[in-house]
Amino acid sequence: GQSLEQPSEVTAVEGAIVQINCTYQTSGFYGLSWYQQHDGGAPTFLSYNGLDGLEETGRFSSFLSRSDSYGYLLLQELQMKDSASYFCAVRAYTDKLIFGTGTRLQVFP
Amino acid sequence: EPEVTQTPSHQVTQMGQEVILRCVPISNHLYFYWYRQILGQKVEFLVSFYNNEISEKSEIFDDQFSVERPDGSNFTLKIRSTKLEDSAMYFCASKEGDLYNEQFFGPGTRLTVL
Numbered sequence: 001g002q003s004l005e006q007p008s009e010v011t012a013v014e015g016a017i018v019q020i021n022c023t024y025q026t027s028g029f030y031g032l033s034w035y036q037q038h039d040g041g042a043p044t045f046l047s048y049n050g051l052d053g054l055e056e057t058g059r060f061s062s063f064l065s066r067s068d069s070y071g072y073l074l075l076q077e078l079q080m081k082d083s084a085s086y087f088c089a090v091r092a093y094t095d096k097l098i099f100g101t102g103t104r105l106q107v108f109p
Numbered sequence: 110e111p112e113v114t115q116t117p118s119h120q121v122t123q124m125g126q127e128v129i130l131r132c133v134p135i136s137n138h139l140y141f142y143w144y145r146q147i148l149g150q151k152v153e154f155l156v157s158f159y160n161n162e163i164s165e166k167s168e169i170f171d172d173q174f175s176v177e178r179p180d181g182s183n184f185t186l187k188i189r190s191t192k193l194e195d196s197a198m199y200f201c202a203s204k205e206g207d208l209y210n211e212q213f214f215g216p217g218t219r220l221t222v223l
Contacts, residue, residue, distance in 0.1 A: 031210060042200060042214040043152060050210070087152065094165045095140065095204075097212060099152040 002026045004088055004100030011106045012078050020073045020103045022088035030091040032064050032071045037102075038084045046073070048091075075105070083107045111135045113215035115201050121221045122191055130186045130218045132201030140204040141184045142212060143176065145169070145197040152200065158184065191222045 004024045012018045022032070031050035035043035049055055049064035049071060061074040075082055088100040114133045122128050134141050143155040156176055157164040163176065175187045184203075188195055198219050202212040 033210065035214075042216050044214070045211040048210040089152075091210060094157070095207075096142070096154040096157055096165055096167075097144075097152075098154065101151050 002090075002098055004090060004098060006086075006088060006100045006103045008101070009104045009106070011108065013108050014078055014080060016078050017074065017076050018078060018105065020075075020086050020088075020105070022071045022073075022100055024069050024071075024088070024090050024100070026090045026092060026098055028093035029066070029069075030093055030095075032062070033089045033091060033097065034060075034062050034073045035087045035089060035099075036084050037087065043087060046086075078107050080107050080109065113201055113203055113213050115199075115215040115218050117218060118216065119219045119221070121223065124193055124222055125190050128188050128191055128220065130188075130199050130201075130220070132184045132186070132215055133182050134184055134201065134203030135205070135213055136182070138203035138205050138213070140164075140206070140212075141176075141178070142202040142204075143186045144200045144202060144214075146200065146217075147197045155186070155199075188220075191220075193222050196220055196222045 033048045034046040037043045047062040054063045059076045064071040085102045085104050087102045089097040116131045141158040144152050146152045154167050156166045156170045173189045177185050198217045200217045201215040204212045
């Protein structure tokens with residue numbers, strides 16, 4: 001089977017740093033993406049890791065370890081608007097995205 | 110900034126009826142997808158489409174489902190005979206090319222089957 005596991009919920013305060021982990025088990029693997037989804041909204045692309053290591057995009061960074069089938073999304077200088085659900089998604093060899101269970105992030109003032 | 114658009118935003122239908130969900134992908138994109146998300150659950154892949162044919166479909170995408178690109182701009186998902194369990198948010202997505210990793214998602218169509 002194919003599975004991507006994430007914590008169901010994370011809470012933090014404004015200005016803090018939070019890490020959302022993702023472990024995956026899929027039959028094919030090309031890379032790991034992260035998407036943000038606000039309530040009632042569409043998934044919005046945040047980052048992609050095709051190789052091991054850290055990718056940084058502004059306040060957001062993403063990390064991948066292919067040997068550990070593990071990745072994480074790091075959000076720094078948290079803002080209220082970062083409150084949303086975050087999904088990791090494996091890009092399989094066939095190009096489809098296989099989404100994780102999602103992590104609901106709540107940022108408090 | 111170019112974006113994927115979807116219509117309608119909300120569709121209510123009776124069980125057994127046919128529905129067509131419409132999408133206009135970003136104009137220079139070549140790869141198209143449909144995903145669905147049942148309320149409170151994860152996003153699930155339905156089908157991918159490239160060069161006017163289906164590239165891959167999931168187990169969910171049975172004979173009741175079909176996709177079409179009727180012209181150069183629209184991409185549609187048809188459900189022939191809707192079931193209660195088809196109630197979900199349906200997202201269309203597109204991607205520019207094979208070397209790109211970002212799939213751009215539309216705002217979704219919320220389908221409610223009564």
